Amino acid sequence: MATSPNADPGAGGGLHEVFRRQAAATPSRIAVEYGEESLTYQELDRRSDRLASHLADGGSGPGEVIGLSFPRGIDMVVAVLGILKAGAAYLPIDADHPARRVAHIVEHSGVRRIVADPGLAGAFDRPGLTVTAYTSDAFDSEVSPGWAPVPVPPGAPAYVIYTSGTTGAPHGVVVGHGNVDRLFRETEVWFGFSADDVWTLFHSIAFDFSVWELWGALRYGGKVVVVPAATARTPERFFDLVADKGVTVLSQTPTAFRAFDAVDARRGADLALRHVVLGGEALDKESAAAWLARRGDTRPRLVNMYGITETTVHVTYRPLTAELLAASEHSPIGVPIPDLTVHLRDESGRPVPHGEVGEIHVSGPGVAAGYLHDAELTAARFTRSDSGEVTYRTGDLGVTADGVEYFYVGRADTQIKLHGYRIDPREAETIADAEPDLSGSVVLKVSPPSSEPHLVLFSLCRNGATPERRQRVLARIRESLPAYACPAQCVLLAEHPRNHHGKVDHDALREIYLAQPRSPRPDLADGHAETVRAIWEQVLGRPVTSSRTDFFEGGGTSLDLIRIMQETQKQLSVEVDLGAFADGLSLDVYVDHVGAQCAARNRS
Template sequence: MPELGALPTVVQLFTRQAARTPDRIALADGDERLTYAALDAAVNRLAARLAAAGAGPGVLVGIRAPKSAACVTAMLAVLRTGAAYLPLDPEHPAARTELVLADSGARLLVTTGEPATTTLPAVRLDEDVPATAAVPEARPGPASPAYVIYTSGSTGRPKGVVVPHGGLAALLAGMRDLVGSAPEHVWLSAAALTFDMSVPELYLPLVTGGRLILLDPKAAILGKRLAALIEREGVTHMQATPSGWRVLLYAGFRAPRLTALAGGEALPPALAKDLRPRVGRLINMYGPTEASVWATSWEVPWEPDTVSLGTPLPGASVHVVDDRLDRVAEGELAIGGTGVASGYLGRPALTAERFVPDPYGEPGGRLYLTGDVVRRTESGLEFLHRSDTQVKVRGYRVELGEVEAAMDELPGVRQAVAAVSGDALVAFVVGDCPALRTRLAATLPAYMVPSRVIRLDSLPLTPNGKIDRRALEEKL
């Protein structure tokens, strides 16, 4: 792999590809088809409007719009100005959106319809205004921010992960070599744009000359419809969480030429064994948002007995360490290399806690401490458990502390604990709070609202006076 500073940015790669294959279909959104030339022209028009509105290097631009060709255009247009983008889900509660916008310091909002906030200037995607000036050429460096994605926070406050251009470029270069993305390939994008899993499936086809098929995330749970789309469009590459792959299997899915990537949550061995003979390749991917999406991979063999996290992608390094950062056979997984994010936006103390100097890499390098406890095996790394209360719900990262903090603020709640059962959140509540789930939905994304509420007279405690989470799990 080239040195990080030598890697071109995603928007430079896309521009070069558009010049090479202007008439090839780049993107399909339902019945809408855009060639590389048409998409590049739309990006230029919107980038000019954004630059005139103040977008440029050092500026963060919020994008609040349904997943669509226009939204992908907006992401590329923001990058073309040299600014960084912040994806916002239009289905999240308005209070959540306003909190994230305020916390991020975004200075411009790209949206459809009426803006979600009245405090920021807005550029409307549904107004295709002709460009009046050329876009100033931006040359962001490898450390310049490309995007910010907010994840759940253990203290009750979501946190923004800043991913630089260098990390994004390294991810695309490593995945291109891993999965063989090429002009003849067709990628399906099924993830929500606020889910970092969407990043490689959006950009990799557009920088390698392939075709991108957009799918509304809500349609991804319709197994038969999704399977038919994969066959109709000739999809060759697709990412999904294990929960998503299970939906397809229930629908009788089979695609012998498909490269299937599983990630976002642990891949159960039984599911890997069922899925492997139905696809051409099955690759288990692992990585947190703080490591630019994916950091390791493992090619699943026929008849797998166990599932491994595998080995590092090109440019990444992984270490199993103890509290002193000494290497051990079983301990916390630490990730280093080119994909490590810049840190948490506006959170220097938290950044210093989780991003530490890398004693094993290049001078000035850093390790991200994942909180995942793993052990080394012959096939790579085996995930054991979390060292904290972070969980995964349908691939989304959820800090139980944030859910509990939201419940604690509700009137009538004396104590509250969140837990996970299968792929669903459960709330244990002491007190009386009518319409608890409805109240939570006013401030939390839908995937963070418990699907079950169990009322208790008191919470079980350990001999040390702490909440006995194991005893609570027995009530599920």
Template sequence: MTSLNNTTVIYPKEISLFDLIDESAKTYPDNIAITFDDRSLTYTQVSHTANRIAKILVDQQIKKGDVVGLALDRCPEMIIALIAILKSGAAYLPLDPEYPKDRIEFMLEDSGAKKLITSLKYKGHFTSTAEEILIEDALLISADYPPLKPEVAVTGDDLAYILYTSGSTGKPKGVQIAHHSMVNLMLSLQKAPGISPADKVMATATVCFDIAGLDIYLPLSVGAEILLIDSIMAKDGRALLDMVREKKVTMFQATPYTWRMMLEMGWEEQLPLKILCGGEALTKDLTAKLLHRCYQLWNMYGPTETTIWSTLKLINSDSEITIGKPVANTSVYILSETLAMVPDGEIGEIVIGGDGVAVGYLNRPELNAEKFVSNPFSGIPGDKMYRTGDLGKINPNGEISCLGRIDHQVKIRGYRIELEEIEHALGKQPDVKQAVVIAREDLPGDPRLAAYIVLAAEGEKTPDFKLLTEQWQRELLATLPEYMVPDDFVEMETIPSTPNGKIDRKALPKPDYSHINRTEAYCAPRTTNEKLVVDLWEELMGLTKISIFDNFFELGGRSLVAVRIMARLEQATGKRLPLATLFEHATAEKLAARLEINAEAITWDSLVPIKPKGSKMPLYIVHGAGLHVLLFNALASHMDTEQPIFGLQAKGINGVDEPLDVMEDIARNYVNEIINRDAVGPYALAGYSLGGVIAYEMARQLIDMGKDVKMLAMFDASTDYTKKDLTLQAKIAGAVWRVLKQVAYTAVLFADDPKRTIEYKSGEIKKRVRKVYKKLFKIGPAKKTGILIFGDEIDEKSETALHNYKLVPINVGIELFRAKKKTFYIEDFKYLGWKPYALKGVHVHDIPGEHNTIFAPPNDKQFAEVLQKCLNEAV
């Protein structure tokens, strides 16, 4: 134990975290500090802007010891604002705007935050006593300030931030971290795993996840570059893998969940990448896969209360997977229940001391007394150590093995979760008598939260448990982050208990992961292809004994799983099938039969039958920027039984057909496919995002042909990027006016909302930057492998079609389904630009969610109800 904790290193304990960044700015003024989409900021720009915003905070009476909240979407200004808060002497409170409003408001109240830095996008959204400072205003007001750091004497003992973690009492608890704790960690990590000014670090962690501190401050402490990734891309394994390859990322910190997600996307080659893996246990199978695909693999361990990471280990192919040894100025003890040291090799609680130990929990004296206890081993009066609640032991080689939890705290996708907080929230529901939540990993690499519910007895009527679970999920999403909402619910008559009366969590049954009315009779695979399909479904969906007649969507299949399945089928058979194949071939039997067809005979028609049967007027929905139509299935599943639904997917996604670049031609192709199916009509059309303009042109063409268009619906689609016939003077004036508004929207439009424009509106900006980059560096087309890899070319041609298309008014009404949560700037927030063109008027329907989540549960059900009502009234 003595040699294990021989970690003392002299470092400047008296300095602040931002002193490290200022030193980088002084040494490497012209180095790129932050890259985000098409923006790059140098160290000088970051430092000067942070100084100016810090001056605004000081001018508004922010003092040392104050707390300033920050709720911004991921963008360079988010990082700059964090640094500015530190330079003002305050501690920052990181808030992810995507978290539930009630949870954020609790954090603001509990922390006593005096100010809240946010954007125009979230102006007035959060109710608190904190005075709002809009980042757009701060940037404009401070533009002419001298770029000097405020004269505030911040020391290593001052608070740097307060970060809230899940709490067992039903409310999150705030962990207080001092500057010197972060300085110590950054200087230690500079040596191991090691980082240099030439490194490029990809940053994906939400600012509310403590590991975001490494993503941000480690590269900034040495003059390296941060490649900041938006929240949507951070959840996309394919996009992350492409970014690592294209941007030549050298260091990336992520949880095992993220690494598995990237591996599913066909990652095979070795990359010059230093991997930092933490947040959950690193398994043998994941280690084996990563070691052959990276330059170095480091296993990281540490709770939020001891400043991000407390131990680390470089993993080799012949080494045991442990959490290694402590970072600098950190001590790790394995203690008994009475806090006495246990002999090496014996199991005890991992307790951590040293300079990384937090100041404590904010406003939680009883919990502080329980978790932050006196350290009798350091010999320093008043020194504290933190009881992690993790079990561990010291191995013969002096390294530490972590062996799980003592209590009911778990990790899901790297997020630390107190199960009692979820149980507390469920217990508030009127139909719940008792709730127990556990984390299960019945499928390796796919941990899931399962809730076991004893219903409250109310009369003789038996409630519909499925309807109740949907209601509970909606209620929980209003108060808890998405990752804390249980995936599975199990109805119980009683909760099993141990002989001493405690809940027997090990006796809780495995949930039925199918979520369906599966076929009554199980039918095993009969052919090689049926076995291939069934085996893949069982592996990737975590199910057992799938019948060849079971339905993919009823089994809970979604887009991400579909992509993985089709990619694996292509690897196994050499045949590339459209994702839309699953609509018509949704059983293992039918999909296997589809594989029997010669590859050349596989069709990629634009018209896709999502729900083809029914007596009502069919609805034809045009794809958005995703190019395919799989996401419309959830919406269709909630429509009337007799309501047919068809999708229109982009021409060219098979990589063979030539994509179209004229809007009229794109629409004509879709109209022809519709008329080939139904030459009489009447017709109901809808378009999502980019598809809205296409659907509009389709309606125009159908009306010109004398066809009856009963309904035209826009699913959060706008006219912003279509051609406007203006004089040169008017164009210049309009451009200037738009620039002025963009300046007022600086942080939102150029950092927050453009990312939404990129993600939600055909990837316009990102594709343009990539196109220019390829032209500048004369990069040829990439080798085309895998599934959904032809989107770039179609996006570029769709962009051309969109910008060259002139809208003209037509005699039609528009049903506008508008996302309640605004995610990007547009000229007309009320009608999204459609009012001048729909001569019969625009009828607005606000639907829950934001642009990319209106089709996701539980939003899809409410969306479907309103849409079905519109369809019925149209007829």
């Protein structure tokens, strides 16, 4: 497996070695917290030592990639450190992803061992794969005599994260220890990281924003609060957590931040935040401007950072102000991190003049080692200069007026950025085209004026464009792709609209979708049901074709849910209890909950 080509020789060894030095310096400080459980730096160090020693006894070591699959919690953090201390790189596998997606990652990566929560271990029962079911109780013995954490050079792989790419299949990005360590050394002058900081681990461990959240805390002796999955999906609960835990550094995608901002606008609680870092997708200027109008631009400082997995989380830095947002046509992403260089180039690789849009190319110690087991794609996207420096072609478009401050414009290829994820629409399109009587599938991001952006599938149907057929193809896609990559709706057509070049007219497809009439109201005995469905469709900006579909899997967002709750309160005078949806949320579940609330009110 390749090492990072631009690794910084001045880096302090492996991430686990940096952590171990911090644990020795601040052994009694709280390192990680989840719910009511917490571990000090010393306790986290010892637990991860025990797991690492066990892995080493089983033959694991440098050059190996070890899978990792856990629900959110402290054991997940222990497993990350234990794998690194064994000298291996960790490969996070999201347990919420469909079985086919998980199988592809396991097979393509060639992992021979997976460390997993006992409840998830059965999903990896296959020949040639060793599964270590980890719990702290099962690994409470002392480490093997003579064992010590394995030292690694800065260029050694630390993790492999699979992300959608330009090939129609996910591929694994290999990132080195030194890449991550220099990210913090180069940005600490801007952020002033310290042991007093409290970070949230809000994002999935399989999303590289988690690398920033986890090591921003552990590298400096701070505390990382692992956010429970239900809390991460419920803006009111998450806002309470940020306030109650005294969080000082918060990282959010712009989509998630819109929901956080909406709660803050209503609640206005005292927050300990020093920095709010936005990244993962284009800036939402509306929510950023609203936040700045209430909170100002100094404490907390609202920062927009551009970056992608192949460049180790972040590339640029830009504190936001109301004046900047008002003057910016595009998403302001600011200046490169000091040890990185950004160039804008045309399709032939030539620099573009200031003021013209070009593809963003990034070089420097943050560039990843390449793609796991894919030398051809690595050679195409990671180019090496005569001096040996490697530059990554991002596929993103940017513009600069002065060669100093940069702005994000969009994608140069078919990839879609939504909710912080890069999505290759061809994955869903390929699955749809494999269905009988369907062809010519196109997946687009649609942004209704009164609701959140979501994916819509447009397919040509030879016969029988029925609701059942639409639901069947969407269900087929959900069997193979993670929820964030699945279309929320499907439109079946006899033919695609074409532009004057004869190509499929994407704008016309969006217009067809947005012009669709709302679904007919069901004639239900419960008087509230019709109103509730109308609220859902009003907020979502589309018909609810199945009352049993999970709200989030169907494309709903946390901000959508907030708006639905507000409208429910306004129209039906019902206070919705989010705790009622801990086991899942669909229109049927929501209608039942509202009905129970109405009945209770009428009895009182």
